[in-house]
Each structure stands twice: as structure tokens, then as C-alpha cells.
Amino acid sequence: MALTQDQLAEIAAHRDATAPTRRATVPALEALLYEAMPVLDHGFVRVVDYMGDDGAVVQAARVSYGRGTRKTTEDSGLIRYLMRHRHSTPFEMCEIKFHVKLPIFVARQWIRHRMANVNEYSARYSIMDREFYIPAPENLAAQSSVNRQGRGEVLQGQEAEDVLRILRDDASQTYDHYAAMLNEDGADPSRQGLARELARMNLTLNTYTQWYWKSDLHNLLNFLSLRADSHAQYEIRVYADAMLKAVEAWVPQTYAAFTDYRMGAVTLSAGMLAVVKRLLAGEPVEQQASGLSKREWTELMTSLGR
Numbered sequence: 001m002a003l004t005q006d007q008l009a010e011i012a013a014h015r016d017a018t019a020p021t022r023r024a025t026v027p028a029l030e031a032l033l034y035e036a037m038p039v040l041d042h043g044f045v046r047v048v049d050y051m052g053d054d055g056a057v058v059q060a061a062r063v064s065y066g067r068g069t070r071k072t073t074e075d076s077g078l079i080r081y082l083m084r085h086r087h088s089t090p091f092e093m094c095e096i097k098f099h100v101k102l103p104i105f106v107a108r109q110w111i112r113h114r115m116a117n118v119n120e121y122s123a124r125y126s127i128m129d130r131e132f133y134i135p136a137p138e139n140l141a142a143q144s145s146v147n148r149q150g151r152g153e154v155l156q157g158q159e160a161e162d163v164l165r166i167l168r169d170d171a172s173q174t175y176d177h178y179a180a181m182l183n184e185d186g187a188d189p190s191r192q193g194l195a196r197e198l199a200r201m202n203l204t205l206n207t208y209t210q211w212y213w214k215s216d217l218h219n220l221l222n223f224l225s226l227r228a229d230s231h232a233q234y235e236i237r238v239y240a241d242a243m244l245k246a247v248e249a250w251v252p253q254t255y256a257a258f259t260d261y262r263m264g265a266v267t268l269s270a271g272m273l274a275v276v277k278r279l280l281a282g283e284p285v286e287q288q289a290s291g292l293s294k295r296e297w298t299e300l301m302t303s304l305g306r
């Protein structure tokens with residue numbers, strides 16, 4: 001995470017300033033506010049603003065005049081009920097804004113989540129930094145032979161070294177060409193320099209970009225349920241994991257309900273439930289006669305730890 005001294009000083013100054021407010025604030029999230037949580041080799045996530053807290057979810061659900069909160073146990077019971085029954089709108093009353101620095105190929109996956117407000121660093125207006133994501137050796141995996149969207153064993157020895165060298169060399173070379181085409185400050189007086197909006201097309205997808213990303217709590221939880229999941233690619237999952245820490249600090253009761261009913265839960269189809277009922281009744285059930293496909297069967301058995 002390469003933050004400059006100036007950027008660190010700006011963050012520190014922002015963290016030192018306080019202002020009185022009547023609005024709900026959350027001390028645990030205030031402690032994190034503006035701090036950059038490092039992700040990957042040069043990336044980060046930092047919370048730059050938020051609105052609401054667990055109380056705001058309860059307040060909206062009860063349509064109260066005041067804070068709407070009762071005893072912590074009652075509030076937490078209500079939040080669990082809302083989460084369990086997918087009553088989503090009370091969670092939309094809370095909002096959070098992140099500043100994220102991430103490789104372009106991760107940004108491409110992330111931007112598919114449409115229910116958010118995004119403003120990205122403009123590579124038409126500004127020059128991209130010379131920063132590329134190079135995986136740590138333990139994350140340099142082979143293509144999975146069983147899952148076309150997944151990874152297999154970690155590459156070893158000469159092959160790993162070759163891949164890392166190719167990634168570094170290609171990114172460096174294309175960046176050198178990018179800088180040469182831009183010809184900033186007239187480095188070569190015989191050339192005009194290509195427009196920034198065109199020169200950038202030559203950069204590799206592991207080049208870092210940045211954006212501000214704002215979402216309400218409901219849609220943030222949808223994002224996290226998909227991207228903090230083991231099926232998500234490692235490089236986006238680590239961002240989701242960092243954001244989960246912010247959610248835990250911000251809305252601990254909602255976070256607890258979310259980890260219970262969404263992250264730790266399994267959805268069973270009617271056919272799967274029927275199999276579970278037969279298993280509980282002590283009936284021997286085989287995949288072929290279960291009505292489930294091989295894949296469904298394997299997923300169910302894995303979920304049941306069988």
C-alpha cells in the first residue's frame with residue numbers, strides 16, 4: 001500500500017478533526033474512519049463516511065419518532081427477524097462510503113454490482129500510477145482441473161519464477177510505453193504526446209485504479225455475501241473481508257444476523273429438503289434415487305458434512 005507522506009498527512013489531519021453532531025455515530029467505526037486498511041500488495045479500503053447504525057435499522061422498521069431502540073436484546077431480535085425474512089428496506093436506511101484502491105481486473109468484477117454509486121479515478125484527466133498487482137507466491141495457482149472458474153495447486157519452482165517475471169516485465173514494459181506515448185512535459189520535444197484517454201488502453205489489467213464506492217447496507221450485504229464467499233476470486237475476496245471488518249464495527253447486531261442467516265447459512269431446494277427429511281428419518285438415500293443431480297447431491301452432502 002504505497003500512500004505518499006502527503007496522503008498520510010491528509011488522512012491524519014482528517015482523523016484529528018471532530019465536529020459535534022446530533023446524528024447517530026458509532027465509536028468503533030469512528031476509530032476506523034479514514035484509515036486505509038491494506039489489501040493485496042498496493043491496494044486498500046478505507047471508510048470515508050457513513051450514515052446510520054443498528055438503531056437506524058430498528059428505527060425504520062418501527063417507523064419511530066425517536067431513536068426507535070428498545071432493549072439491546074429486543075433490537076437484536078428484531079434485526080434477526082428482518083434478516084431471516086428478507087425484510088430488506090430497513091437495512092437500506094444505513095449508508096457507507098468507501099475509498100478503494102484496486103487492480104483494474106478486480107474493478108471489472110466489482111463494477112457488476114450495480115446497486116452502488118461509484119466515481120472512479122479518471123485516466124482521461126490524470127496519469128495512472130506505476131503500480132501493478134503481482135500475486136504473492138502462495139497465490140500463484142494453476143488452473144483448476146475440476147472448476148473452470150477456479151484455481152488448483154500453487155505453482156512451484158521455475159514455473160512460478162517465470163510467471164512472476166512475465167507479469168512484472170509485461171506490466172513494466174507497457175507502462176514504459178504508456179509514459180513514452182504520453183510524452184509528459186515534452187520529454188521528447190519532437191513529439192506532441194498522445195492523449196491520456198488513448199494512451200491508457202495499453203496498460204495491463206493488474207494496474208491499480210481507485211474509486212469512491214457508496215452503497216446502502218442492504219446492497220453492501222448482498223455484495224459481501226457474494227464476494228466474501230469462498231467461490232469468489234481471492235483478489236476480490238480480500239477486499240470484501242476488509243469491508244466485513246468495517247461492517248462488524250459499524251453495525252454489530254446486523255453483522256451478527258448476517259453471518260448467521262446469510263454467510264453461514266445454506267439454501268435448500270424443496271428436493272434437497274426432502275432428502276434431508278428422509279435422512280433424518282433414518283432412510284438410506286442414494287443420489288440416483290434422490291431426484292437430485294450429481295452436483296446438487298455433492299453440494300448437499302458437503303453442506304451436511306457427510
Ligand SMILES: Cc1cc2nc3c(=O)[nH]c(=O)nc-3n(C[C@H](O)[C@H](O)[C@H](O)COP(=O)(O)OP(=O)(O)OC[C@H]3O[C@@H](n4cnc5c(N)ncnc54)[C@H](O)[C@@H]3O)c2cc1C
Nearest residue numbers: 109112113114115116149219222223226227229231232233
Ligand atoms: C462467484 C461469481 C462468479 C461470477 N461469474 C460471472 C461471469 O462469469 N460472467 C458474468 O458476466 N458475471 C459473473 N458474475 C457476476 C454476477 O452474475 C452478478 O452480475 C454480480 O454478482 C452482481 O450481483 P447482483 O446483481 O446481485 O448485484 P447488483 O447489481 O448490486 O444488484 C442487486 C440486486 O438489485 C437488483 N437490480 C440491480 N440492477 C437491476 C436492474 N437493472 N433491473 C432489475 N433489478 C436490478 C436485482 O434484484 C439484484 O439482485 C459472477 C459473480 C460471482 C459472485
